[in-house]
Structures are given as structure tokens and as C-alpha cells.
Amino acid sequence: MRLKITGGRIYDPASGWQGEVRDLLIEGDRVVSRLTAADRIIDAKRKMVVAGGIDLGAQVATYGATFLYLLNGGPTLRELGLAYAFLGYTHVHEPFLTPVTAALVHRRLAALPIVDVSASLVLNLRDLDAWLKDRDRWGEIAETIRFLLEKTRSLDVRLVEPFVRYRQEFYAHRNIYPDEALDILTRLALDHRLKFIVQASPDVVNASYLEPRAFHLAGLSQALQNGGAGAAALRHLDAGVTADCGLYLPRPDPGPQIKVDLGWYQPLNLNPAIFRQQARDALDLALSYQGHNLAFSAMAPTPVREYPELFTWLLDRTLRQKTWGKETAEREYSLSDWTRATRTLPAQILGLTDRGHLQPGARADVAIYDLSEGKKPRLSPASLRRVHTLIKGGEIVIDNFQLVKPDAAKATYFRRTEAQATALVADICQYRSFRPESLWVPDELGGPWVGMD
Amino acid sequence: MELKESIICPGCACLCDDLDIILENGRPVAIHNVCTWGVGKFLAEKKLRPNKERRRLTDPQISRHGRAEKVSYEAALGEAAAILTQARRPVIYGLANSGAWAQEAALALTANLKARLEPADLAFMAPFYQAVQKHGLFWAPLEVIRDEADAVVYWGANPLHSCPRHAVRYAVFARGRFTERGIEDRQVAAVDIYRTELAGICHPYIQIDPFQEAALAEAVMASLNGHPASEDAPADADKLAAFFANAAYGVIFCGRGVAYGGPQVFDRLAALAARLNEKKPFVLFPLSGDFNSAGLYELLLRETGSPFAPDFADPAAPTSQASPVDFQEVDAVLVTGADLLWFLQAEQVQDLKKRQVPIVALSPFADRTTAQARVCLPVALDGIEAAEIAYRMDGLPVLLRPVASASAPPAHRVLADLNLFL
Incomplete structure (x- = not known):
């Protein structure tokens, strides 16, 4: 289909467009610079035209997440997919996939309609402990990571616990403390061209230096247990480290606990209590950083349908004050800031080079929102809640606020590495109850798949 | 003759993936690492009467x-x-x-x-999910249970019948990362209204009267909370409480027997697990034998x-x-x-x-x-x-x-x- 989106204000930080009124041309599934004729012209006057949103930290397919349905009654994956589409999102990234849970995560991601999906492979450094201490074996570690990425159909590598700590005293001599682990991981990343998504924690954020080429900090809010950590986080951001903020809605009494043990030192708490101060600290950090390295993300258990409220806190000082009082920062995100935080930077972090921007050649994932035109154009809470038009891969999915293509084509993106199995893979697999061939994700358990080099 | 390796067995919910099968003329004739449930499916034999053929339906x-x-x-x-x-x-x-x-x-x-x-198996699983709604849950995949659990309880369950290789592959005898000596690194207990084959490997093995299971769970909870046992508390509650107290990482596998005691049994067990989880990991795990029961509930929750x-x-x-x-x-x-x-x-x-x-x-x-x-x-x-x-x-x-x-x-x-x- 050939589409001409005309008269809209285009926001694309990657191209330097900050609301200029111009046309956007689409042919097939790509943005193009020229179009001889259009099958359809979309009038986008008084509207904001941006790339499709990319959620960096959606726990939509985490192992154990279905137990949460028991506490809050949903939403189902179908409802979630629709919710994302109506918010203008076209790609959702699941943060927690392990070699054992990979097949389950992909089954669930495949059931999420409309949006493209991908997942992070969570590496348990305990599996590598003896190898990490021997620099001669780092090449094999890197090859193993690449092998696991492809076999588990993951897009990137995540470290929830960037350390090795055994619960059993007997193994204490094998512990690797965070400083040492981060040092090893930095050199491993630089030597072997890897990049790690590291779940933020006070230990991580308080590290004296984090190499921007080696790390992305996920869920920065989790590290904010004192003012010092906030200052340290800003220092890393200023030094060039990318991060996502991990905003919360306060939920001091979430009900019964659902915890899942994935073999890490701490179980994953799927239904944590979020106290008002935590949520406030996260918001303050997001408002105080003014550079280009902080992406938007929300931390579980904040539901996706509540994202507009979080966006409003960033975009509108007056509405923010209704929740937080007048003591919060004066700053408001510009529409360009918001676009960068929800589109441009997430695409860069995930390595989705043809997403998150609207330059010719970009994939035609486009969201069009109603703008309130006043002294300066604004996105109202109502506009944030329901996108006017959503185009995915050149197909119109939502048209004039109505879902017109619920069965839009979607895909699961993963890193294709063609790496070979190593002795370390055998070492890792020796403790699995599955044979390795059952562990690796077959085509039938997810997809359709798109391998990225 | 053809050998196919690492075949997954749909005999029960263990889904053992280590079956090696010899085929002759496209039909299985010999299977390695298989239990009687698997044989029943692969070789079309009756579950409880090996060597007796199960009749296949051929025509509508x-x-x-x-x-x-x-x-x-x-x-x-x-x-x-x-x-x-x-x-x-x-x-x-x-x-x-x-x-x-x-x-x-x-x-x-x-x-x-x-x-x-x-x-x-709704009568079995619904009370489990209702108990989770009320008390929450600590959950772990069998991988982690195999690696970590040093205390295993079978409650109203006989895995040797419902999922025969469960004890060998995942729980009792399995050699995990931190349980390298298998059963020697674990304590195993069982609660049932009958004396089953498990009595030989479970210490304590607590045989209780029907409909006393909820009372037993309550008595164990009371004992863990430091309250003296009431006079009408089931016998051996203290023994079981001591078993729980000594665990570093535990799991309670609940079998269909739990359903016969009424929904309150799961409720009390979930409350007990939640209480234990305040101090140490304790998994409450329903042991459904049917090979894809978990898939059905995943689907229902998802959809x-x-x-x-x-x-x-x-x-x-x-x-x-x-x-x-x-x-x-x-x-x-x-x-x-x-x-x-x-x-x-x-x-x-x-x-x-x-x-x-x-x-x-x-x-x-x-x-x-x-x-x-x-x-x-x-x-x-x-x-x-x-x-x-x-x-x-x-x-x-x-x-x-x-x-x-x-x-x-x-x-x-x-x-x-x-x-x-x-």
C-alpha cells in the first residue's frame, strides 16, 4: 500500500524534526522519500506523527506472570496487545527469558497480537563463574553467549544479578562480587564486542565507572534507595551510559506475593509493593536528567494501560502536580523528549536500526496522535490513551481511533549469530533436566521469526 | 531398524525428553528410559496391565x-x-x-x-488456584527444585503411579547442582491416607485418617508458630513441623488426594507454604499426572x-x-x-x-x-x-x-x- 500522511507535525529526534509540518510517504512496509501516487492520503493536520512506540521492559511473558491473572483478573495477552496498539506501540520487549523458560516466553509473545516482540536472554553468571575468572576462556564465553542468543531466539543479553553469590556457604569461595564482576564484564564486552543490559541496583549504579559501550542500565529506579544513587545514576548518564528509567505507579498494598525462583540469588517478585516515595524518586530522576540517554520504561507491576498517566507526569507539570503536589521539578518533557524516550532511544538500545525513526528506509511503523494546539502543541491525556492512527509495517491497524486490522502481521525478532556450541554450553547444560536439543526453541513454539545479524 | 534419540514422552506431565526409541517398519518396538505410562502410549499397552494391548480406534x-x-x-x-x-x-x-x-x-x-x-482435573486444580489467590505463591521450575530443594514432601500424591519418573528426574533421587548425592542430600516426607510405596523412602511417612489433612496442616502451622498442639491435633504434626523447620529449601508436591479432602486442604497448605516462605523458599506444587494439564491452564489463563x-x-x-x-x-x-x-x-x-x-x-x-x-x-x-x-x-x-x-x-x-x- 502507498500512503501519504499529510499536514502532520512530525517528531523524529533522529532526523532533527521537532514538529515541523511535512508529509510522510510510505510504500510497502517502508518510509520512502518519493511517491508517484498514493492509494490513500491520511490527513494529519493538528496531529503528531511519530514512529511506533517500543516498550523496553514489558513483563508480558515472564515465567510465572500468568499467576498474576489470579490476583487482578487480567488483562489477557489479547487485551494487552490491543492496549499496546491503542497507545501507539508497535514493538514490545520482554526482559526476562532464561534458557529454560525461552520456549514459554516465546509461546506467550507469539500470542500477543499486533505488536512485534523480542526478548532478553538473562544470563546467570553462576553458570559461568569458573570461566569468568580465566581471561583465556573469555573468547569461549563470548561464543557461548552468541550461541545461546540464537538458540533461545533472544535479541540481547541481560544481567539481573551482575555478580555470583551462592546461597550455600560451601560454595562461597566461588562468589564474585559486583565490582569484580563488572570489571570482568567490561573487559569481556570490549574484547569481544558484546553489550550487556544490566538490571540497575545500588551496587551497579554506585560503581565508580560504567563503560558506555559495555552496558545499558535497565530499570534505573530500582537502584534509587538513597540520594547518592540518584546522583551516581546521573553521573553515568552524563558519561554516556544509556538507561531506562523504570517509572512506577505507587501500589503500597498489592496483595498476595507471587515470587518465582529462576535460579538466581533472589527470586523474581512479580507483584512487589511500590511505595509512594519509590515512585516519586523514579519520577524525580526522569525529570532531572536533561540529556539524550534516558529511555522511558515502566516497572512491573505497573500495567500498560496506565502508561498514559506516567507520560502525563513527564509531559505536563500541571497534571503531574495533581498527583505529586507542587514540590516536583518544574521541567516538562517536550514532545521531542518524549518521542526520543519512547521511540528513538529504545530502538537504538535494542539494535532495531530501522525502527524508532522516520527517515527514508525506516520500517513504516507510525503512530498519529491528536494534538491540542495552543501556545505550543500538546498531547492531552485522552490523546495519549488512544492513538488516532496506527500504521504497522505499512498496514493501517488503527484508523480514526478504530481497530481495523486485529490480525496485523507480527514477528519475533532475535539475534542470528551462527555461533557454534562450546564446551561451556555443555557445562551449562549438565545441570538441566532437559536435554539441550529440547532446550533450544524450535520454530513451532513461537514466531514468525526474524533473525537479525 | 531405526534409532530415534531424545524423544519426548507424552505419558505423563513429566514429559521426559530422554527416550531413545527403536523403530521397526515405522512403529516403536523398543524404548529406553521409559516408564510404564510411556510404554502404555508408545506400545499401546494397558497402563495397569502391561502386555495387554489397548485397542485402537480405527474408523469413525x-x-x-x-x-x-x-x-x-x-x-x-x-x-x-x-x-x-x-x-x-x-x-x-x-x-x-x-x-x-x-x-x-x-x-x-x-x-x-x-x-x-x-x-x-478441575476439581483438583481449582482449589489450588483459589488458594494462590488468597495466599500468594512461591513458584519454581523443576530445574530449580532439582538443584536446590533439600526437603521434599509428597502430600496426597504417589508419583510412582501418577508420574513414575518424577522422583528420579526431578525431586527425590535426581542429582542437582546443590544436591549432587541425590536422596542423600535430601529429606523426603509424605502424607497420605493410605500406606503407599513411598513409605520406604519417606521419613516421616504420615498416614492420616481421611479428612484430617486440613487439621494436620493447621497443626503443623501452629507448631511452627510455637503454639502447643491441641489434644485433637493429628498425630505426627510435630514430626512434620520439625521436618519443615529443618529445611533450607522445600517443596510440597500435592497430588490428587488433596482434592478429596475438600478445598480447605489446599487453602491450609498454601497458608502453610506462605508462612514457611517468610523464612525460606518453599514451593507449593500441584502434581497433575495428565501430560498437558499445565498447558490447558496456561491457555485458559492466557485467553x-x-x-x-x-x-x-x-x-x-x-x-x-x-x-x-x-x-x-x-x-x-x-x-x-x-x-x-x-x-x-x-x-x-x-x-x-x-x-x-x-x-x-x-x-x-x-x-x-x-x-x-x-x-x-x-x-x-x-x-x-x-x-x-x-x-x-x-x-x-x-x-x-x-x-x-x-x-x-x-x-x-x-x-x-x-x-x-x-
Whole structure:
């Protein structure tokens, strides 16, 4: 289909467009610079035209997440997919996939309609402990990571616990403390061209230096247990480290606990209590950083349908004050800031080079929102809640606020590495109850798949 | 002769993936690492009577006036569709022993029929989920349990019968990362109303009176909280409390026996697990034997947001029912992935017969239900003759690849075809 989106204000930080009124041309599934004729012209006057949103930290397919349905009654994956589409999102990234849970995560991601999906492979450094201490074996570690990425159909590598700590005293001599682990991981990343998504924690954020080429900090809010950590986080951001903020809605009494043990030192708490101060600290950090390295993300258990409220806190000082009082920062995100935080930077972090921007050649994932035109154009809470038009891969999915293509084509993106199995893979697999061939994700358990080099 | 390695067994919810199978003329003739349940499926032998062949269904059949006659596939589908569409209260029953694709097709069929989908083990699983709603849960995959759990309790469960290799692969004898000596690194206990084979390896083995299980769980909780045992507390509560107190990482595997004590047993066990979790990891784990029970509940949660029986009688407002269906209200049943008449009590079976409730049965084998069915549709064996997806008891899916050719279509295709006939 050939589409001409005309008269809209285009926001694309990657191209330097900050609301200029111009046309956007689409042919097939790509943005193009020229179009001889259009099958359809979309009038986008008084509207904001941006790339499709990319959620960096959606726990939509985490192992154990279905137990949460028991506490809050949903939403189902179908409802979630629709919710994302109506918010203008076209790609959702699941943060927690392990070699054992990979097949389950992909089954669930495949059931999420409309949006493209991908997942992070969570590496348990305990599996590598003896190898990490021997620099001669780092090449094999890197090859193993690449092998696991492809076999588990993951897009990137995540470290929830960037350390090795055994619960059993007997193994204490094998512990690797965070400083040492981060040092090893930095050199491993630089030597072997890897990049790690590291779940933020006070230990991580308080590290004296984090190499921007080696790390992305996920869920920065989790590290904010004192003012010092906030200052340290800003220092890393200023030094060039990318991060996502991990905003919360306060939920001091979430009900019964659902915890899942994935073999890490701490179980994953799927239904944590979020106290008002935590949520406030996260918001303050997001408002105080003014550079280009902080992406938007929300931390579980904040539901996706509540994202507009979080966006409003960033975009509108007056509405923010209704929740937080007048003591919060004066700053408001510009529409360009918001676009960068929800589109441009997430695409860069995930390595989705043809997403998150609207330059010719970009994939035609486009969201069009109603703008309130006043002294300066604004996105109202109502506009944030329901996108006017959503185009995915050149197909119109939502048209004039109505879902017109619920069965839009979607895909699961993963890193294709063609790496070979190593002795370390055998070492890792020796403790699995599955044979390795059952562990690796077959085509039938997810997809359709798109391998990225 | 052909050797196929690392075949996944759909015999029970263990889904053991280490079967090595020798095929002759495309049929399995010898299997390594298999239990009796697996043999029953791969070699078509009766579960409790090895060497006795299970009769396969070969042709679609319709029974008229007590006489079964072979019909075409289309005629059988037409008759089944007529039965189900004419019913006021149709139920799709079973599915715990069906692959995930069949379950998805069944759910679509249920919605289209405005029927109710009744999981075969709802009476067991619904109280578990209700207890989780109330008390929360600490959960772990079998991988982690195998590595970490040094205290294993089987409560109302006999894994040697329901999932025979469970104790060897995942819990008791398995050698995990931190339990390298297997049973020597673990303490194992059991609670049951009968003395079972587990008594030889479980210390303590607590045999209690029927309907005393909730009281036992309460007494253990009281003991852990430092309260003295009441006079009428079941014997051995202190022993079990000491067992729990000494654990570093524990798991309570609950079998179907728990359901017979009423929903309060799961409630008390979940409360007990929550109490234990304040100090140490303690997993509460329902041990469903059917090979894809976990897949069914995953599907229900994923698609309906509830693990209970979805009822589409009012399509505008579908409901989910935690209580098992009252078969007295039912006027047509489609059964797949279960042997309904084997599960029901004798009086319920009599009632269905008396009211001449028509049954549509999809099954690879002849069983009690197919013997009484108005329409029989033979299907391929999921995971042996047809590819399918199944979820291990801890909720992790695997792809079942066929090892033998099928003479009947897979259940998911039959269900999808039936949907087209409505």
C-alpha cells in the first residue's frame, strides 16, 4: 500500500524534526522519500506523527506472570496487545527469558497480537563463574553467549544479578562480587564486542565507572534507595551510559506475593509493593536528567494501560502536580523528549536500526496522535490513551481511533549469530533436566521469526 | 531398524525428553528410559496391565439404537455437529491429556457452541488456584527444585503411579547442582491416607485418617508458630513441623488426594507454604499426572484471564466456574483427552445413560467413554503419531515430534473441522 500522511507535525529526534509540518510517504512496509501516487492520503493536520512506540521492559511473558491473572483478573495477552496498539506501540520487549523458560516466553509473545516482540536472554553468571575468572576462556564465553542468543531466539543479553553469590556457604569461595564482576564484564564486552543490559541496583549504579559501550542500565529506579544513587545514576548518564528509567505507579498494598525462583540469588517478585516515595524518586530522576540517554520504561507491576498517566507526569507539570503536589521539578518533557524516550532511544538500545525513526528506509511503523494546539502543541491525556492512527509495517491497524486490522502481521525478532556450541554450553547444560536439543526453541513454539545479524 | 534419540514422552506431565526409541517398519518396538505410562502410549499397552494391548480406534463410528456402524469422517462430523448444536447445555470435557493445539481448537469450538469447557482435573486444580489467590505463591521450575530443594514432601500424591519418573528426574533421587548425592542430600516426607510405596523412602511417612489433612496442616502451622498442639491435633504434626523447620529449601508436591479432602486442604497448605516462605523458599506444587494439564491452564489463563472452567452460555459475558459442572444439567458432551465415564461416579454415569445424553468422543484408544459414545472419532496419538505442543507440569512447553505414522487425523484437526461443521 502507498500512503501519504499529510499536514502532520512530525517528531523524529533522529532526523532533527521537532514538529515541523511535512508529509510522510510510505510504500510497502517502508518510509520512502518519493511517491508517484498514493492509494490513500491520511490527513494529519493538528496531529503528531511519530514512529511506533517500543516498550523496553514489558513483563508480558515472564515465567510465572500468568499467576498474576489470579490476583487482578487480567488483562489477557489479547487485551494487552490491543492496549499496546491503542497507545501507539508497535514493538514490545520482554526482559526476562532464561534458557529454560525461552520456549514459554516465546509461546506467550507469539500470542500477543499486533505488536512485534523480542526478548532478553538473562544470563546467570553462576553458570559461568569458573570461566569468568580465566581471561583465556573469555573468547569461549563470548561464543557461548552468541550461541545461546540464537538458540533461545533472544535479541540481547541481560544481567539481573551482575555478580555470583551462592546461597550455600560451601560454595562461597566461588562468589564474585559486583565490582569484580563488572570489571570482568567490561573487559569481556570490549574484547569481544558484546553489550550487556544490566538490571540497575545500588551496587551497579554506585560503581565508580560504567563503560558506555559495555552496558545499558535497565530499570534505573530500582537502584534509587538513597540520594547518592540518584546522583551516581546521573553521573553515568552524563558519561554516556544509556538507561531506562523504570517509572512506577505507587501500589503500597498489592496483595498476595507471587515470587518465582529462576535460579538466581533472589527470586523474581512479580507483584512487589511500590511505595509512594519509590515512585516519586523514579519520577524525580526522569525529570532531572536533561540529556539524550534516558529511555522511558515502566516497572512491573505497573500495567500498560496506565502508561498514559506516567507520560502525563513527564509531559505536563500541571497534571503531574495533581498527583505529586507542587514540590516536583518544574521541567516538562517536550514532545521531542518524549518521542526520543519512547521511540528513538529504545530502538537504538535494542539494535532495531530501522525502527524508532522516520527517515527514508525506516520500517513504516507510525503512530498519529491528536494534538491540542495552543501556545505550543500538546498531547492531552485522552490523546495519549488512544492513538488516532496506527500504521504497522505499512498496514493501517488503527484508523480514526478504530481497530481495523486485529490480525496485523507480527514477528519475533532475535539475534542470528551462527555461533557454534562450546564446551561451556555443555557445562551449562549438565545441570538441566532437559536435554539441550529440547532446550533450544524450535520454530513451532513461537514466531514468525526474524533473525537479525 | 531405526534409532530415534531424545524423544519426548507424552505419558505423563513429566514429559521426559530422554527416550531413545527403536523403530521397526515405522512403529516403536523398543524404548529406553521409559516408564510404564510411556510404554502404555508408545506400545499401546494397558497402563495397569502391561502386555495387554489397548485397542485402537480405527474408523469413525456412529451408534444408533445401541449398534455402532462405521461411517465416513464427514458423516461423523456432521452427526457430532448436529448433537452439539441442538443441545441446550453442551460441555466440552477433558483436554488434560490433549496437546496444546487441540486445547486451543477446543476452546474456539467451545466459544462457537456457547458451551462450557470442563478441564478433567478441575476439581483438583481449582482449589489450588483459589488458594494462590488468597495466599500468594512461591513458584519454581523443576530445574530449580532439582538443584536446590533439600526437603521434599509428597502430600496426597504417589508419583510412582501418577508420574513414575518424577522422583528420579526431578525431586527425590535426581542429582542437582546443590544436591549432587541425590536422596542423600535430601529429606523426603509424605502424607497420605493410605500406606503407599513411598513409605520406604519417606521419613516421616504420615498416614492420616481421611479428612484430617486440613487439621494436620493447621497443626503443623501452629507448631511452627510455637503454639502447643491441641489434644485433637493429628498425630505426627510435630514430626512434620520439625521436618519443615529443618529445611533450607522445600517443596510440597500435592497430588490428587488433596482434592478429596475438600478445598480447605489446599487453602491450609498454601497458608502453610506462605508462612514457611517468610523464612525460606518453599514451593507449593500441584502434581497433575495428565501430560498437558499445565498447558490447558496456561491457555485458559492466557485467553480468558482465569484458570477456571470457561462458560460461554452467555457469549456477551462469558464466565469462569471454579466448581465442577453438574452433569445433571448437561445434555450433550464432547470428550477429548480424557475418559469421562472412567472419571465419573457410578450414579453420574447411570444418570447420563438414563437420560440418553449423547456423547461425542475423540480418542486414539477404545475406552469406557468410546464404548458409550453416540459418535466416535479416532484421533492420532499426540506426540507419537502427530506433532503437538505440551507443557511440563511446571508450565514449560516442549514440542512433541511424531515418531510413527498415524492412521487417524490429529485431535486439533478434528476439532477444527468440527467447528467448520457447526
